[in-house]
Amino acid sequence: MLYRKMPKNGDELSILGFGCMRLPTTEKGQIDEPRATRQVRYAIDHGINYLDQQNQAGTEGLEYATARDLGVVVMEPLRGGNISLPTPPSPVEEIWQRADTPRTPVEWALHWVWNHPEVTLILSGMNEEDHIQENLAIANAARPNSLTKAECDLVEEAARKYQEIMKVGCTGCGYCLPCPEGVKISTAFEVYNTVHLFDKKVEGQYMYALRLSGLLSDQKSGYASQCVACGECLEKCPQQIEIPDFLADIAEEMEDGEMSNRLSILKKMLNM
Numbered sequence: 130m131l132y133r134k135m136p137k138n139g140d141e142l143s144i145l146g147f148g149c150m151r152l153p154t155t156e157k158g159q160i161d162e163p164r165a166t167r168q169v170r171y172a173i174d175h176g177i178n179y180l181d182q183q184n185q186a187g188t189e190g191l192e193y194a195t196a197r198d199l200g201v202v203v204m205e206p207l208r209g210g211n212i213s214l215p216t217p218p219s220p221v222e223e224i225w226q227r228a229d230t231p232r233t234p235v236e237w238a239l240h241w242v243w244n245h246p247e248v249t250l251i252l253s254g255m256n257e258e259d260h261i262q263e264n265l266a267i268a269n270a271a272r273p274n275s276l277t278k279a280e281c282d283l284v285e286e287a288a289r290k291y292q293e294i295m296k297v298g299c300t301g302c303g304y305c306l307p308c309p310e311g312v313k314i315s316t317a318f319e320v321y322n323t324v325h326l327f328d329k330k331v332e333g334q335y336m337y338a339l340r341l342s343g344l345l346s347d348q349k350s351g352y353a354s355q356c357v358a359c360g361e362c363l364e365k366c367p368q369q370i371e372i373p374d375f376l377a378d379i380a381e382e383m384e385d386g387e388m389s390n391r392l393s394i395l396k397k398m399l400n401m
């Protein structure tokens with residue numbers, strides 16, 4: 130990690146962090162609030178990862194920001210965890226195994242983002258102290274333009290493979306929520322993607338029943354079948370996902386005639 134020594138007391142501060150330096154100012158030197166708000170909003174809203182190079186801000190957004198001398202804060206470098214599972218789907222794992230330098234899925238994803246010289250800061254969701262240590266170690270080792278052409282090609286290949294096997298391009302950002310009918314949209318997509326990434330339909334149907342029924346949380350169901358196709362969520366989704374259409378597919382696949390049996394079994398297991 131890089132440190133900066135403070136001139137007054139000699140304290141060493143890490144230069145990692147979230148800051149709002151160099152916000153645009155008016156001619157009088159005050160912060161130009163409308164432009165500053167747009168700048169920060171732009172940075173926060175636009176995730177960048179190796180799967181989403183052509184949607185959201187993507188690599189085009191990186192170039193746009195750089196041309197305007199904006200710092201770039203990258204959200205969603207691990208795509209809501211989709212591309213950082215310790216054991217990736219086997220077709221992707223086969224691709225990573227061909228690399229000359231072995232890396233974990235998290236390392237591939239973060240090294241790829243840091244490889245872009247335009248990137249100022251990465252905001253990566255972390256739930257455990259180990260994640261913090263892992264992310265800091267990668268940030269410490271990664272350098273702009275340090276991945277070889279062969280490594281960049283490998284990442285492109287992994288991205289194409291994920292796009293082939295992932296059903297819905299949902300990042301789990303939650304901007305589409307709340308749904309007036311209570312559909313747990315991102316949870317439904319997360320379970321559906323997991324089922325197809327790992328080809329585990331039966332386990333997935335139990336997971337769907339558990340998480341969408343609300344048994345574990347607020348006791349309110351949010352099944353895909355509750356969608357009435359009002360379209361309210363469509364314009365809120367930065368990924369432009371055809372949400373009601375996918376929800377109809379999910380309802381058909383995950384809510385079959387065995388759904389109530391699954392719920393009974395789950396309730397027994399949870400002593401409910």
Ligand code: SF4
Nearest residue numbers: 308356357359360362
């Ligand atoms: S289209 Fe369906 S999921 Fe979207 S807001 Fe309407 S009811 Fe909810």
Ligand code: SF4
Nearest residue numbers: 299300302303305366
């Ligand atoms: S459906 Fe769209 S808005 Fe909703 S969580 Fe997924 S990516 Fe975000």
